[in-house]
Amino acid sequence: MSNQKHLTSDTLTFTEPVRLHSNELEQLISAIAKDAEVRRKSGSEARPFYAMELIKKSRLGALRLPVELGGSGASIRDLFYVVIRLAEADPDVAHSLRFHYYQVEEFLQSPAGKERDKWLKKVAEGDLIGNAYTELSSNNVGNSVYETTLTPDGDGYRLNGTKYFSTGTLYADWVLVMASTPDGSTVSALIPTDREGVIIEDDWDGIGQRLTGSGTTRLENVFVYKDEVTFIDENKTPFNSFLQLILHAVIAGILRNVVTDAAALVHRRKRTFSFAAADKPTDDPLLQQVIGQLSSSAFAAEAIVLTAADALDATVDSVVDGNLDFDLSHEASLRAAQAKVIVDELALRASTLLFEVGGASATRQSENLDRHWRNIRTIASHNPTVYKARAIGNYVVNNTKLPIREVYF
Template sequence: MNNKQLNSSVPTKISDRISSPVFTEAVKVETREFDQLISAIARDAEKRRSSGNEAHPYFAMDLIRQSRLGALRLPVERGGGGANIRELFQVIIQLAEADPDVAHSLRAHYSFVEDLLISPVNEQRDTWLQKIADGEIIGNAFTELSSKDVGNMVFETTLSPDGDGYRLNGTKYFSTGTMYADSVLVTASTLDGNPVSVIISTDREGVIIEDDWDGIGQRLTGSGTTHLKNVFVKKEEVTVKRDEKTPFNSYLQLYLHAVITGIMRNIVTDAASLVLKRSRTFSFAAADTAAADPQLQQIIGHISSSAFAAEATVLAAAETLDIAVNSAVDGIIDYALSHNASLRTSQAKVIIDNMALQASTQLFEVGGASATRQSANLDRHWRNIRTIASHNPTVYKARAIGNYIVNGTELPVKQVYF
């Protein structure tokens, strides 16, 4: 029996109107199959938006399972796509351009995969790598509202012994992507206060997932509440805690800005479409048509340049993550390389947040008053960017960067981004 409790019904007609690509192996970057996947997800997102009921992206998530996009970072010989981190982040940007909710929903999944790839070889690791190669999607249950200091790795959710296994009890919030996932990675504390993680099926008895996320943006990321009510956990489902892998969580932060960058690419497309569709212009405009207006052209040029700069910045930071991850020995990443990746990722956040929010506002300068109609839904870009950027306040990042540049004080190690 499936114990997921969702407040929204699964759309049954949208996917029927969209041709589904057929996948015979794990999708790889820059292939015809990958292009077909992204196109199908984009068409589904557009149809769901136009239906006016904000239906959840179940069809897109099923396509991701079928294509094994979640295995993109796995070596080809393990059934994956063989991509490096830079290539993965390029994919996330493209996926977010097609549907930012879908891209965001996979954040915990790809982070879990990255942890597996740098972990020492063991049976548990091999089991999960195979499940991911088969298309399984992983969600997260990390955040607790009671935490006074995010990242302190002390949880009210408890894992207590019970015969040959354990019992898991607690409540997690902002469980992004979990309502679409097959399994969920849950952080908890043992009875003696030690942090621990477990990975269990989302349809396990006692796992209740609420679709109660009411944010102004990223509304369909499945970022609801996860209740864990006396859930039985097998011994082999207990994993090591996440913070043993690397001193910094740059990956999780940069992922958010890859999603923002994808949204910026979509803003460029929408800006051009607005201008081309305008049949009239202002009496004091510099041209007879909106498309010929040099001032509107200049605004779109600025938006396009911002999107390019954001993408280049994300990919440059991703390259430092590649270097850091490739240094891993027995699951431990070189500290200096990890710090450099954290620095570059933080710098990316500080500049991209501002550029993206500005671009989402400039969009309305080329569309006129008609662009503000609710039916146009163009405000979604600002709402989505504002929601993602709010995960980690820019002011703290900028200060930490400045303190490092001026005084040589390294960035804080304790950084968790869920």
């Protein structure tokens, strides 16, 4: 058992990275859930800075690092289980870590070297990484040509551009920026979020996942050192199911919370309808059936996500010198796409079915039960299901591989 200690009920102190199935992890998740509930009941939209600070202190961002490198040695399946638990406590927090975990995975699968070791050390110390990836331009999503530019300037470069939907960057220590050079090369720059010229605007106005810090990032003549730039290898195995699947881990976590809220709603009801099947709502077989349906949907969503995560584990186990096995990578992409098609439908239906166990009072804004549908709808909109279903069908019928170089932001 870990020797982590806790000073008070409100302050958690961590002497080592939090581990899977530990009391410390349970206490961390409980603290995040309590913080989310307090903020929600206050009626404000205060950001989860406290929760993100706890995550840094606990070094939860280092879950996937081997123990000898300062991490917890978790598998991808383990990681996705933790994301589900985090999303149950606070889906904004879980979603905000999406790019961080993806970038850590990129580091882990890269060839060993000084640069890789530098970044893994920062992750082991608790640093978090955000993104400045998406642009609102005429280029299709997934196109590797960016309007954001990286131009030579003396011993380094200058970075200029505007990025949108920078999920998690508001809470991050570092930001990875995608850009194009004057000669058309695609590059990434990993820089501190507090560097001069990096402007992070908390202006995300979506109907759901409102506190993920998914705002605009402006880059105004930002100086970038040469060792902060990576030229992207366009020939690297391109399938990328990690970013998609982590969204559905968040949805699976939300569904856990839907079940909890449904049961609590039934227990809070003091009366029922004259034509109800029982005098007490808790004894009503119809309400029990609805909650049984919700519980089954939550179980199915989680099982689907974790099974797809197994395919990702097999893929990363195949890495040689930074290159993935093409067939295993495609299999992981296929499983993530199949997960999306089913989990989206299950979750959207469940978040509406929740209201069947309450009367009209369940629709009060003070109950805030509509947040589940809004959050799920927002997450599911990242990658339209119809495109995924068609690509899966084309593969099944014609053996046509799924599209490559997909980007999930």
